[in-house]
Amino acid sequence: MKVMGYKALMALGLIGTSAAAFACADSSCYPRWKLFGGGRGCEDRGFLAPGNDTRTNLNFLIADKPHKLPLGDRYPKPSYGTAGYGSVFLDPYVQRAAYFGGRNTKDGDGPTTEAASSSQYEGTRCGSYERGSAGLDAAMQANGALPLAERNAIAAARASAEVVCAGNGGDETRPARIKLWPVMASKPGQEFLRYAQASDAFYADDFPAARDGFAALAKAGDPWVRETAAYMLIRTEYAASQSAAIGEYGDFEAAKVDLSAVKRGLAANGAYLNAWPTGRYSASAQGLVRRGLWLAGDYAGLAKQYEYLIETADLGHAAGGDLAFEIDNKWLFNPLAEGAKPQAPTMLAVQDLYAMRTELDEGGDIWREPTLTAAQLEAQKPVFAAQPELFSFLEATHALYIGKNPRRVLSLVPDDAKKPSYSNLAFSRQVLRGQALAALKDRNEEGFWLELLGGAKGLWQRPTAELGLAMSWERSGKLAAVFAQGSPIQESMIRRELIIHSASPAMLRTAASDSTRGQYERDLAAFVLLLKGLSRGDYKAFAEDRKLVRPGANTDGYMYFLPDQEGIPVGLFTKGKWADGYNCPALDQTARTLAANPNAVGARLCLGDFWRLNGFDDLGGLDGLNKPDELGGVAGLFPGKPSPRSAIYASVIADPRAAGPDKAYALYRAVMCYAPAKTNTCGGKDVAQGQRKAWYDQLKRDYPSSQWAKKLRYFW
Numbered sequence: 001m002k003v004m005g006y007k008a009l010m011a012l013g014l015i016g017t018s019a020a021a022f023a024c025a026d027s028s029c030y031p032r033w034k035l036f037g038g039g040r041g042c043e044d045r046g047f048l049a050p051g052n053d054t055r056t057n058l059n060f061l062i063a064d065k066p067h068k069l070p071l072g073d074r075y076p077k078p079s080y081g082t083a084g085y086g087s088v089f090l091d092p093y094v095q096r097a098a099y100f101g102g103r104n105t106k107d108g109d110g111p112t113t114e115a116a117s118s119s120q121y122e123g124t125r126c127g128s129y130e131r132g133s134a135g136l137d138a139a140m141q142a143n144g145a146l147p148l149a150e151r152n153a154i155a156a157a158r159a160s161a162e163v164v165c166a167g168n169g170g171d172e173t174r175p176a177r178i179k180l181w182p183v184m185a186s187k188p189g190q191e192f193l194r195y196a197q198a199s200d201a202f203y204a205d206d207f208p209a210a211r212d213g214f215a216a217l218a219k220a221g222d223p224w225v226r227e228t229a230a231y232m233l234i235r236t237e238y239a240a241s242q243s244a245a246i247g248e249y250g251d252f253e254a255a256k257v258d259l260s261a262v263k264r265g266l267a268a269n270g271a272y273l274n275a276w277p278t279g280r281y282s283a284s285a286q287g288l289v290r291r292g293l294w295l296a297g298d299y300a301g302l303a304k305q306y307e308y309l310i311e312t313a314d315l316g317h318a319a320g321g322d323l324a325f326e327i328d329n330k331w332l333f334n335p336l337a338e339g340a341k342p343q344a345p346t347m348l349a350v351q352d353l354y355a356m357r358t359e360l361d362e363g364g365d366i367w368r369e370p371t372l373t374a375a376q377l378e379a380q381k382p383v384f385a386a387q388p389e390l391f392s393f394l395e396a397t398h399a400l401y402i403g404k405n406p407r408r409v410l411s412l413v414p415d416d417a418k419k420p421s422y423s424n425l426a427f428s429r430q431v432l433r434g435q436a437l438a439a440l441k442d443r444n445e446e447g448f449w450l451e452l453l454g455g456a457k458g459l460w461q462r463p464t465a466e467l468g469l470a471m472s473w474e475r476s477g478k479l480a481a482v483f484a485q486g487s488p489i490q491e492s493m494i495r496r497e498l499i500i501h502s503a504s505p506a507m508l509r510t511a512a513s514d515s516t517r518g519q520y521e522r523d524l525a526a527f528v529l530l531l532k533g534l535s536r537g538d539y540k541a542f543a544e545d546r547k548l549v550r551p552g553a554n555t556d557g558y559m560y561f562l563p564d565q566e567g568i569p570v571g572l573f574t575k576g577k578w579a580d581g582y583n584c585p586a587l588d589q590t591a592r593t594l595a596a597n598p599n600a601v602g603a604r605l606c607l608g609d610f611w612r613l614n615g616f617d618d619l620g621g622l623d624g625l626n627k628p629d630e631l632g633g634v635a636g637l638f639p640g641k642p643s644p645r646s647a648i649y650a651s652v653i654a655d656p657r658a659a660g661p662d663k664a665y666a667l668y669r670a671v672m673c674y675a676p677a678k679t680n681t682c683g684g685k686d687v688a689q690g691q692r693k694a695w696y697d698q699l700k701r702d703y704p705s706s707q708w709a710k711k712l713r714y715f716w
Contacts, residue, residue, distance in 0.1 A: 029081060031089045033497050033631035035435055035468055038358050038401045043089040046460025047428040048349075048393070050356040050370075050401055054332055055092035058324040058350045060424040063099055067314055071099045075459065083564050086493025088463040092324065098459055100321030125239060126165035126203055133158055136196065139224035143188050150189035153182040158196050164204040191220045195229055202232060207240035207261075224280075230272045231281040234288055237265030241295055254336055257295050266292040294330050299340035302331055307344035345387045348380060352394050356401050370402050393429050396436075406436035417451035427461050434468045446472050453488055463491040467631060470494050474502060474635050483510045492521055494631065496563060499525050501625050501632030505533065505541065505639075512548045523553065523568035528622060530573045534607065535623070536640030539595035546588060549574045559619040569614075577613040581707070582665050584609055601652055601662045608648040608669065617645070617681045644683025646673055653695070660703055667699040668708035674716040692716055 029042035037049030044052040048060055063071055075087050076097035085094065136158060140151045181197060184190045198213025214236060217229035241261035245253050269292055272285050279285075293302040306327050314320075331337050332351065342348045352372055359368035377398055384391035392412050399408040413433045422430065430452055437445040449469035456462040466489050473481050482489045482498055489495060499511055499521070511517065511525035526548040533541050553571030562568065578584045584606035593603040611617065623642045626633035652658050652666035671692050673682035680686045696715035703709050 030084055033626055034629055035431065036629065039360050040357060043085060044091055046088065046090060046464040047431045048353060048424065050353045050397065053092045054350050054354050055324040055328045056090065056095055057353050058327060059092065059095050059099060061346050061349065062310055062324060064423045064425055065310065072101060073459065074098065076101060086463065086491055087460060088467055088491060088493055090460060096321035129162060129165050129203060132199065139222065140192055143222055145186065146188040146192065147186055150184050150186060154189065154192050154196055157181055161196065161200040164200060188222055191217060191222050191225045195225050198229065199232065202236055205243065207236055210236045227276055227279055230275065231285060234265055234268045234272060234285060237261045237268055238288065238291055238295060241265060254297065259296065262292055262295045266296065297336060299331060299337035303340055303342045303347060306331060307342065307347055310346050343383060345384045345390055348383055349390055349394060352377065353397065356398055372398065374398055374403065389429065390425060393425060393432065396432050400432060400436060406439040409433060409436035417448050419455040421455050421457050422461060424458065427456065427458065431464060438472065450488065466491050466494055470498065471631050474631065479635050479637065480507055483507045492518065495521060496524060497632040499528055500563060500622050502635045502637060504637035505529060520566065520568060523570045527568050527570040531622065532638045534591065535642040537598060537643065538640065539591045539598065542591040543588065546573060559615040562619060572614045576610060579609060580613060582609060601655060601658045604648050605652060605662060605665060608645045611645050646680065646682035646684035661706065664699060664703035664706040664708045667695045668712050670695050671712060671715055678716050
């Protein structure tokens with residue numbers, strides 16, 4: 001018995017979210033901006049890598065197989081949780097939507113009776129009831145020997161029998177089944193009635209009655225009744241086998257599966273496929289073979305079915321996207337299947353990549369070592385005899401990620417960067433070579449990435465090659481090339497990271513003025529330029545740089561999530577709030593005053609008020625570098641160090657030349673940095689509560705008549 005086609009996937013009912021939970025769709029995910037994917041993160045890379053979710057690696061390999069229906073070639077619209085991926089990173093859900101999304105089955109493509117389908121009972125056995133009723137009606141109409149009165153009576157009885165599905169098919173207290181069925185005189189009427197009664201028993205969990213009813217129709221005269229009863233006998237046995245294994249809360253206990261019922265189900269499965277190899281339900285029945293093997297605990301057989309499906313089936317269909325999820329859930333990370341090793345290359349390659357993963361905790365300490373040795377990998381070579389490039393890729397991956405031997409990678413993966421296009425495997429091989437060149441600081445690395453861009457046409461391929469090139473340029477002192485006219489670095493999220501963390505003032509001015517780029521990127525460049533200029537004391541440049549803020553620029557947004565917002569609030573530098581009690585002019589005047597005298601007390605306090613009133617206290621992540629091995633982790637080219645708001649108040653408090661009203665305001669603000677939660681919202685080093693009390697006491701003692709002394713009630 002062999003599995004074929006996407007219909008089998010739809011009908012199987014095994015497909016679901018991986019219990020292994022190796023993906024992360026958490027909205028707090030922020031990608032690690034590097035090519036090296038040796039450990040699990042919340043993002044996957046656009047090529048085969050040990051740190052990728054196993055479903056992502058599997059779908060990359062599945063996508064390389066021939067398909068009758070073409071796979072998708074557009075990036076899906078990002079969700080809130082994946083907005084930071086750009087087109088560089090992905091997860092298995094993004095990948096599934098890109099490759100397989102939008103290909104819903106045509107009407108009539110799926111099973112036409114009790115096989116699984118969408119309905120008000122979705123997710124339960126009763127999900128097929130409505131479509132099964134339609135199939136029954138059509139079959140009765142097609143039988144010319146069935147009297148009209150009997151047909152109507154059976155249809156009415158079937159409709160009444162739907163009461164067994166009340167409570168969405170899973171309510172233990174659902175209403176009782178109907179007890180009075182009509183009497184049929186004709187032979188076709190008796191067969192259709194017997195089918196309806198067996199179906200009623202199936203949905204009511206009366207599996208012995210369902211089994212007897214369907215089995216009795218094995219020699220029915222009506223071809224639809226005969227075939228459909230044979231198919232429903234498979235479903236009955238599998239449903240009966242697991243009825244005791246499903247707990248109150250949906251948990252599954254394999255030890256409680258009725259293996260005798262599974263054996264009968266597999267026999268019925270084989271009998272149906274032998275009798276109707278291209279029948280109405282053959283695709284569903286082929287998929288149900290996998291359910292039977294899973295229930296039987298035959299994981300070696302299940303692996304063979306999966307490999308056959310991967311290699312031979314048409315998976316360019318929406319349901320094909322679920323295959324990797326099913327394999328991940330039911331086989332790869334099923335603890336009961338640990339002893340069953342795949343003997344075909346695709347699934348073994350996915351297992352091998354996972355076994356090469358090194359897991360680090362947040363402190364950088366290893367908590368999971370790779371489990372695949374070079375000798376173990378070499379022993380698998382016969383399995384990959386028909387796919388030598390996949391095997392040499394695995395060897396090279398092991399050499400780079402575990403052996404730390406980039407030179408061996410170069411010997412295993414020849415330079416093939418000038419191809420016009422790449423499969424996922426071929427592209428992954430070349431990315432691995434690029435990583436090895438980077439590790440060796442090879443002078444040819446830049447040229448390699450530039451050549452690879454030409455053929456990197458598949459989803460996630462060009463942005464991946466751009467990331468490699470951008471990292472090369474950043475580490476070789478050529479960062480300006482990223483922002484030059486005609487730059488090959490077109491991926492906005494790559495440019496965003498460099499704008500935020502690495503770019504010099506001149507690069508930011510170029511980026512903010514580049515009319516060929518989107519408004520988001522230009523506004524972000526202007527925002528970072530003005531923010532870093534003011535926070536680092538480059539007040540003289542502010543007047544000219546302020547002209548980069550376009551009329552009508554956005555002033556709204558949440559500073560904490562600033563880089564992930566569609567609109568950057570760069571308009572705050574021209575139309576923000578300037579004062580709420582302390583007398584401050586507009587920001588441009590404050591900047592001019594500080595340009596003339598950086599120590600001007602009032603202007604410094606007004607700059608602090610600008611940061612406070614416009615939400616800059618909540619802004620994080622724009623003044624530091626990424627980790628050293630990531631993009632944006634090497635070249636911080638904006639001169640100077642940022643001065644936090646707390647430093648303004650501390651310097652005024654310590655300034656003997658500061659006037660009384662200014663010093664009183666500085667004392668008030670220094671204490672209020674910790675209101676109301678006793679946590680520092682002004683940046684810089686925290687000060688002890690004793691120091692805050694000292695400031696409070698000084699304000700009350702030295703400036704008792706000031707509005708600030710009267711307003712401050714606690715020292716927080």
